[in-house]
Amino acid sequence: xxxxxxxxxxxxxxxxxxxxxxxxxxxxKYDRKPELDPFWVADMDFVSAPCILDALRKxxxxxxxxxxxxxxxxxxxxxxxxxxxxxVALNADHxxxxxxxxxxxxxxxxxFCKPGEEVMTCTPVYYPFLGVHKDAGAELLTVDHVFTNGRxxxxxxxxxxxxxxxxxxxxxxxxQNPLGRVFGAEEVVKLAEFCEAHDLVLVSxxxxxxxxxxxxxxxxxxxxxLPAHLAKRTITLLSPSKTWxxxxxxxxxxxxxxxxxxxxxxxxxxHTLAEISALSYHAAEAAYRDGEPWRNELISYLKANCxxxxxxxxxxxxxxxxxPPEATYLAWIDARALGVPNPAEFFEKExxxxxxxxxxxxxxxxxxxxxxxxxxxxxxxxxxxxxxLGARV
Ligand SMILES: Cc1ncc(COP(=O)(O)O)c(C=O)c1O
Numbered sequence: 001x002x003x004x005x006x007x008x009x010x011x012x013x014x015x016x017x018x019x020x021x022x023x024x025x026x027x028x029k030y031d032r033k034p035e036l037d038p039f040w041v042a043d044m045d046f047v048s049a050p051c052i053l054d055a056l057r058k059x060x061x062x063x064x065x066x067x068x069x070x071x072x073x074x075x076x077x078x079x080x081x082x083x084x085x086x087x088v089a090l091n092a093d094h095x096x097x098x099x100x101x102x103x104x105x106x107x108x109x110x111x112f113c114k115p116g117e118e119v120m121t122c123t124p125v126y127y128p129f130l131g132v133h134k135d136a137g138a139e140l141l142t143v144d145h146v147f148t149n150g151r152x153x154x155x156x157x158x159x160x161x162x163x164x165x166x167x168x169x170x171x172x173x174x175x176q177n178p179l180g181r182v183f184g185a186e187e188v189v190k191l192a193e194f195c196e197a198h199d200l201v202l203v204s205x206x207x208x209x210x211x212x213x214x215x216x217x218x219x220x221x222x223x224x225x226l227p228a229h230l231a232k233r234t235i236t237l238l239s240p241s242k243t244w245x246x247x248x249x250x251x252x253x254x255x256x257x258x259x260x261x262x263x264x265x266x267x268x269x270x271h272t273l274a275e276i277s278a279l280s281y282h283a284a285e286a287a288y289r290d291g292e293p294w295r296n297e298l299i300s301y302l303k304a305n306c307x308x309x310x311x312x313x314x315x316x317x318x319x320x321x322x323x324p325p326e327a328t329y330l331a332w333i334d335a336r337a338l339g340v341p342n343p344a345e346f347f348e349k350e351x352x353x354x355x356x357x358x359x360x361x362x363x364x365x366x367x368x369x370x371x372x373x374x375x376x377x378x379x380x381x382x383x384x385x386x387x388x389l390g391a392r393v
Contacts, residue, residue, distance in 0.1 A: 055283060
């Protein structure tokens, strides 16, 4: 029986196998440290979906790129997407278009935290979560996730101990980057109740929610699915950028059911945000309207990459451990047993690899490996890791 990835290849209609040179195309992944083999920042080495390329070509052919506003088809398409994928009906008034998701984290903190107040989050976590509090002169309060019941969970007791009257905002990353956890209904409801009990605004970054590797096993529960009394303190942030590999175009959106919350959030923009790109609106519409067949194949491809990576790290990389991610294309690898002060630096020097350093997510001793690339390229990168480990005395 051929391996799963070889069986898959014969039934795929989109090409995820071709290695496409990206160096010197003005992309941070390859051009920041061009001498290294990059598996760090969260974008993919795949050409985006044909439906998106077609929409962009059509818009480019028009040739005029003045200030843009969302075409009516976008809100309609987002409504259809939310209905199918999350089972929620969109009230178009609740939708706020944004040029990216990280600015939304900053807006939320600026809108709901005064200097000296606190933003709370759980670590390790995507690094802007650990920095946006500074935009409001606020403080950061972190509680580590814990590995229990065979998965990364919230440490509810520590969170209760840590939260105080100064805490105003909770930043949730679901699916979690870098742990790869998909938080389900029980955990999200419990977290929303925690926010209600302590009067916190719950900001739920769900940018990775269309990248769940086995949805039947680990269903995602969106903050959009919370009952109304809990949803009214939520800001849910979504974007097609990770799933369809269009992060460089810059588009995200927020759904904020409560009018007061939404007004404050939007007012925090002031004059700090640029206009949203005309191209990004069209790419987003095409992704959510026609991008499902491509996304389905992408998930199969990523799942096979993930299985191979987990097998390789577990069986062939002494000193490294990994818990299989449930979502995202990011593998969180525990390298503490290597006993090197900085594993990312070790792999940079000894293997020529550019990995994300766990310290930037709040947990030194770990590295994050981005496996959204042609399998051959991933295997080469893993081979370099193994060789560097083997060469240690
Ligand atoms: C959890 C999370 N949020 C937000 C972003 C970035 O969003 P944007 O590029 O829209 O600012 C990323 C990118 O890796 C991410 O992992």
